[in-house]
Amino acid sequence: MRALRALRPVQEPPARVTRITVHRPSPPLDGLVELIWAADSYVAQAERERVLPSGAQSLVVHLGNGPLRVFTDEDAIDATEVSGAIVCGARVTPLLIDTALGPTVGVEFKPGGARPFFDLPADAITGRVVSLDALWGASAHSLRERLMETSSPRDRVRLLEDNLLRRLARSFELDAALRLSLDAFEGRDLTSVGEVNRRTGLSPKRLLALFRDEVGLSPKAFWRVRRFRSALRALDHGTLRGAAVAAEHGYFDQAHFVREFRSLAGSTPREYLAARVVGTDHVSVRR
Structure with missing residues (x-):
């Protein structure tokens, strides 16, 4: 798609x-x-x-x-x-x-x-x-x-x-607090959702409500997906592998990275690289 x-x-x-x-x-x-x-x-x-x-x-x-x-x-x-x-x-x-x-x-x-x-x-x-x-x-x-x-x-x-x-019908911009929060979640140096609360001044309750209403995911779930996407780009470009990808993108270790990858992608990084449909977000499922 x-x-x-x-x-x-x-x-x-x-x-x-x-x-x-x-x-x-x-x-x-x-x-x-x-x-x-x-x-x-x-x-x-x-x-x-x-x-x-x-x-x-x-x-x-x-x-x-x-x-x-x-x-x-x-x-x-x-x-x-x-x-x-x-x-x-x-x-x-x-x-x-x-x-x-x-x-x-x-x-x-x-x-x-x-x-x-x-x-x-x-x-x-x-x-x-x-x-x-x-x-x-x-x-x-x-x-x-x-x-x-x-x-x-x-x-x-x-x-x-x-x-x-x-x-x-008219010029439209994202809510300023949402835009600031989204930018914060893209930072590689981010260590917790609480850090986004501190950077934006939004309470945990307000940040949660904002993301559910405008994005559809909780802040924590959104962070997981965006970190995964960042790691995915590194794999696609062939710039990093294994433990290096895990370290570069803020995972605890390689085992943590593989668990998260399997949860979000339905496969291991190695399986993904073998079955990806180049140029898309699709992965072939060979049964």
Whole structure:
């Protein structure tokens, strides 16, 4: 669902054909949206994939004929089927999906960035996949039809961006206390959630309420996910390995890092590197 490195259509090896277009929006969307993407075609290496948690919400519009199938775990046979467009809440575990997808377009929001577009507290959909129809009504169906009528991935990205701009309707900025807190959690020198309370002046109760309402995760859970994401980037770039990654990103030791990684990614770091779908947040699940 997410492609971080592709700035133009990318050709992968024959075993996996992916063409992804990615756009990073300009103001005022850039403070709320990480990127907007469109996948023109996708042939997976496995029947299922894990989508790794990011600490933020996402929007996915599936333009194929069949539904998107979401599994509760890797051994599950039955799946929840969602047609059309979906909103994925913030989560601390991977999202397990079927890979039989056609053309798809989506939005990766920044932490806290989805709230202006969906009129409900972020924790109302934490860990859940919700039909966009339930949040936007008939306009969600209309948006999907217009996207299906648009053949170019880049035009689909522009259409979706225009829709978000109309929904925003005015300049919008994250709450100052939330923005300060989010920045604090990105610091590699952070040692505890209590340190964020001290830096921001927010009481533990206020910080908890703010994060549940705007982000969808508790401050501690959000910190876990963002630290994991930082370590993941180091693994992807091949700059650090094992104990060095653990030390650089604030884990007690390598064993702590592996436990946290398995909890958040559903695999060990070594298994992740062998099964990752390059350029995305997806990991192939080989059963």
